[in-house]
Amino acid sequence: MCLDDLTHSRRDFLKLSAVLSAAGALPLLSSLQARAANEPDAPVRIGYLPITDATPLLVAHNNGLFEAEGIKAERPVFWYSIHNVVVQQLFRDNGLTPVTRATGSSIAANEVNLIVLPPSDMPPALASKRIDGYIVAEPFNALAENLKVGRVQRFTGDVWRNHACCVVFMHEHDLTNRPQWSQKVVNAIVKAQVWTRDNREEAVKLLSKDGPNRYTPHAEPVLSKVLAPAASDRAGYVADGAIQHANWDEHRIDFQPYPFPSYTEELVRRLKDTLIEGDKKFLADLDPAFVAKDLVDDRFVRKAIEAVGGMQTFGLPDGYERHEEIGV
Numbered sequence: 001m002c003l004d005d006l007t008h009s010r011r012d013f014l015k016l017s018a019v020l021s022a023a024g025a026l027p028l029l030s031s032l033q034a035r036a037a038n039e040p041d042a043p044v045r046i047g048y049l050p051i052t053d054a055t056p057l058l059v060a061h062n063n064g065l066f067e068a069e070g071i072k073a074e075r076p077v078f079w080y081s082i083h084n085v086v087v088q089q090l091f092r093d094n095g096l097t098p099v100t101r102a103t104g105s106s107i108a109a110n111e112v113n114l115i116v117l118p119p120s121d122m123p124p125a126l127a128s129k130r131i132d133g134y135i136v137a138e139p140f141n142a143l144a145e146n147l148k149v150g151r152v153q154r155f156t157g158d159v160w161r162n163h164a165c166c167v168v169f170m171h172e173h174d175l176t177n178r179p180q181w182s183q184k185v186v187n188a189i190v191k192a193q194v195w196t197r198d199n200r201e202e203a204v205k206l207l208s209k210d211g212p213n214r215y216t217p218h219a220e221p222v223l224s225k226v227l228a229p230a231a232s233d234r235a236g237y238v239a240d241g242a243i244q245h246a247n248w249d250e251h252r253i254d255f256q257p258y259p260f261p262s263y264t265e266e267l268v269r270r271l272k273d274t275l276i277e278g279d280k281k282f283l284a285d286l287d288p289a290f291v292a293k294d295l296v297d298d299r300f301v302r303k304a305i306e307a308v309g310g311m312q313t314f315g316l317p318d319g320y321e322r323h324e325e326i327g328v
Helices: 009-020 022-038 052-062 085-093 119-127 140-146 172-177 179-198 200-207 220-227 231-240 261-271 281-285 288-295 299-307
Strands: 097-099 111-113
Touching (some): 052 179, 052 220, 261 288
Parallel strands (some): 097 111
């Protein structure tokens, strides 16, 4: 996925001004244009959360896959992510209404108050009963299990089959002005996904706090529960209802390229009914098919997929069309 092309200056200005203020947007756009012109071989700069979703980026860095494609890569830094749509779907389908109110405010019996916390704060907040539960990327769920302060109630992949959790964004000025460089970046990430699927235990060691790069602050037992869980874990989740669609045969976490327009289209439809802080009136007029075409550039990932043997390499049927399955 990508930002808008810098040639669309008015649209870029409006989007960036909403974040930076009108005065700050123009200099940033100019600096991005200058960087693209002055640094045609600039290194890959990666921002990530210390969660297992970031594994392909970290594997690509650690295993030298960017360098193997002929491009440099800086050490990964920066943290940011979002989870919302699936948990609100679960609430609504079970007769609950999500709300966002100040902590301590009174709420009705059928309301669930949503607050935002950094992932690292979630297990201690749950242990101290400041919150009743949380939804987040792994391994913070596994951490709560290992600390015996919480249990998994439901896996999001068991609600929305094979859904995308975290995706890689690249600036469109790079995709437009440095297509060969961009292709190499995507090639490295896709190869890292293949490697991780085939080397889960080694990926655990690579990501752990005791690994050579200390990519995450997590211990190997926590990461193993996510990346390379015991078969008995799955049987337990099926027995207690955390997994209700056992026939889907979903991994606790998996890695694959995601060139499926149907997913983006369905996500836009569901965002229209999702509680979001701020003005979301613009969502009402969004056409899901247009958004999928406008925001997702899958040229590079399709080439990278074919280079590693097609979608069958990831245990999926060939082709880029699928039917979204959602079963609460």
